[in-house]
Amino acid sequence: MRMYNLLIGGAAGQGVDTTAAILEKSFKASGYNVFSVKDFMSRVRGGHNFSLIRFGTTEIVSHSTIIDGIIALDDDTVRIHKDRLKASGFILCDIKLQTTDKRAIKINMTQMAKEIGNPRVAGSILVGAILKLFDESLAHIEKVLKTSVKIDYLPMNNAAVKAGYNAVKKHFSHINGNYAGHMLISGTEAVAMGAVAAGLKFYSAYPMSPSTGIMEALAAKSNKAEIVVEQAEDEIAAVNMAIGASYAGACSMTGTSGGGFSLMVEALGLSGIAEIPLVVIDVQRPGPATGLPTRTEQSDLLFVKSASQGEFPRMVIALRNAQDAFYQTMRAFDIAERYQMPVILLSDQYLGDALSTVELFDPQRIKPAKPLFSYTGKNEYLRYAYTKSGISPRLIPGKSDQVVIIDSDEHDEQGHITESAEVRTQMVNKRMKKLTGLYHELIEPDFIGNNDFSILLLGWGSIWGPLKEAVDLLNQNTSKKYAALIFGDIYPLPTKLLKEKANQADSIINVEQNATGQLAKLIREETSITIDNSILKYDGRQLSGEEIARQIMGRDVL
Missing domain, CATH: 3.40.920.10 (Pyruvate-ferredoxin oxidoreductase, PFOR, domain III)
Known part of the structure; x- marks a missing residue:
């Protein structure tokens, strides 16, 4: 090597x-x-x-x-x-x-x-x-x-x-590589390509670093891909445009960073209660407020998992690398469509701007669900009909002979506003039933390292690359054995592999780009597993594998 x-x-x-x-x-x-x-x-x-x-x-x-x-x-x-x-x-x-x-x-x-x-x-x-x-x-x-x-x-x-x-002489010897047939792509471009492959038809956003590149990449291909790309006047308009387009039947998405997402949270609740599919990407940067506009951080996890008032099902997926960004973006559209709920993608400046060599993407690997805008029942169409799965038949207004009613207030099966205590309880239960099906679709975290490890590292999202390199360095330079679990699906939290590996570990170390150890808090909340130590960095610069290994070993590894 x-x-x-x-x-x-x-x-x-x-x-x-x-x-x-x-x-x-x-x-x-x-x-x-x-x-x-x-x-x-x-x-x-x-x-x-x-x-x-x-x-x-x-x-x-x-x-x-x-x-x-x-x-x-x-x-x-x-x-x-x-x-x-x-x-x-x-x-x-x-x-x-x-x-x-x-x-x-x-x-x-x-x-x-x-x-x-x-x-x-x-x-x-x-x-x-x-x-x-x-x-x-x-x-x-x-x-x-x-x-x-x-x-x-x-x-x-x-x-x-x-x-x-x-003007110069050679300084290093030539080395031969075999990656000429691969792609060189950024995380931002991979998200845009994944959205196009999933059938995106409408993208709305207000420019905010470091998410703006997604809008630029989609706009550059909008004519060929037949996509409407709309630069909204602000993030509130952007998310409501995307919800409106989805309500009208278009595969839709919006993107921003943490500050813009803060403005989107009320509309996120609209997507949840009205059961309108929505994909949102938050490309994180340090906050609060303006923070560091051109730097990186992983500090929005606990925010996005509970953003907006009230309770409704949503999914949060953290993107780990460019290849993962492509396929998980496609999958986000599939899940949003099938479960009629918002799906939030978490990226960050590091992943978005980093260029990496990856194998050619295969859009056939994931086949996002196509909207099923049909109703064959003999009775009156009920937009929010109670079902075992919590998912009701969806029609597009004006595209059928059925009357389609939706509302941001609590509503009955037809979509009419209600203040009935019984109907309210039934509707909350109906929406939350979607999580039962979603739990069966969760993807366990990536496991990297020795099967006979004694020390387990935990991370999520873009820390995937540095953690992978850190595990390799640690296993080469110490007598102890290391492994890592790196989460992509992060809310709801997949727990099977986590519980299995945590039981094996003598020590668990959490590695994150934030000040409070948000993944560790989520894991403790969901599983009661307590993390022994954390490596946290929040100066706006990404941890490297060498830096992680050095902090664990207390010395340089190179």
Whole structure:
């Protein structure tokens, strides 16, 4: 197993993202497995931004803070990150940077760009230099440049890549990867693709980082996919639009982050009591209030599981990686449709923005239920008829000869408002019956590690990759045996595997990106299982596998 880790840093506006994007695609085209994350500030210009690109010959599921190479666009990048650079690593930068680090490889980018005829090709010069430093060929670079550079500027950018390539000598040996046939996709794009595959017809949202990328991805494909993408005036309008579209028969979804979800909660209750299918994604960021708009956190779990007044069935699914994001998004639409209830997807900035190499998706793996808008009964149509499953026949108003009545007030079987104590109890019981069927569909958490473990780690959502890597590191570096359970379906909480593994464990450690250990609280509430220790991080930056292992062992593992 061989891999490298590259950091590209600079101020906002210096081209960090563009340079990173070209390198990510270049490494992927060469056959490497790629995992890339971004760290950026919420400023239009200024501030320190960087990208981490990890690539190698085996599956990579998380980022690393141990660096093989730094591309420094400014002096701050060297100052901030040089202590994480391996002794064998390099710092690639322009000759104007002040660093005297012996690992620095300085090239005259300003002069080279001037000779090519455009100072903005400096990023392409760096791309060429990096490919040479890692002993890569330029076989794929022209094809990759076409995805990021306008056609009129291709010749000069090709020349810039070659100039950078010829300006340095190789630093690391070439390694061979076999992932050229895979996809390189972000969690955000995977959610959008999953929604399209599920039959999405209407998406409404108000822009809010870090969820906006879903709306942008869907809007870019809206004509081909025949989807209406509506930018609403606020989150209240967005969720009500989605509910209205679903009521009218369209497969619908809305998306936001925690602050926007706070505005959606009353309408979530409308979906619950009116029994209208709804899929909502909350791409989490640190709160409360505005919090850290461009950072990551897992602090909305307990909020979304009980959001809105009253009691009604809902499902919460935490997305663990890009592949999981695709299939679980499809499944969310299936469950929302069949159970006529809201399904909430939990993602976060880390998962949403991270790029990873995955196998091609198979939309046939999950077949979301198609709306059954039919009623063959001989008696009067009852929108909220009592049934054993709690699920009543659904019709679309105006699309049949039956009268369809719904209400946000408590109602009887027909849909008429009622204050009857008996009917109220019957209707609550009817809606809650849906959970009985849902419990049978819950997917147990992923189990990772040694079957004969003594220490069990617990996590959910995007902590999947770091926890997987942490378990591998711990099992390689200690005599104790470790394993992890990482939840996707998280409310209702699947408990069979959890109880089985908890009984085996000598110690249980909870790992989350929040300050209060929300998963641990949920597990204790649902199972009475008490967690021994927790590793919690809530500074807006994602835990790495190395960091988790180091905290458990009390020392570095690399």
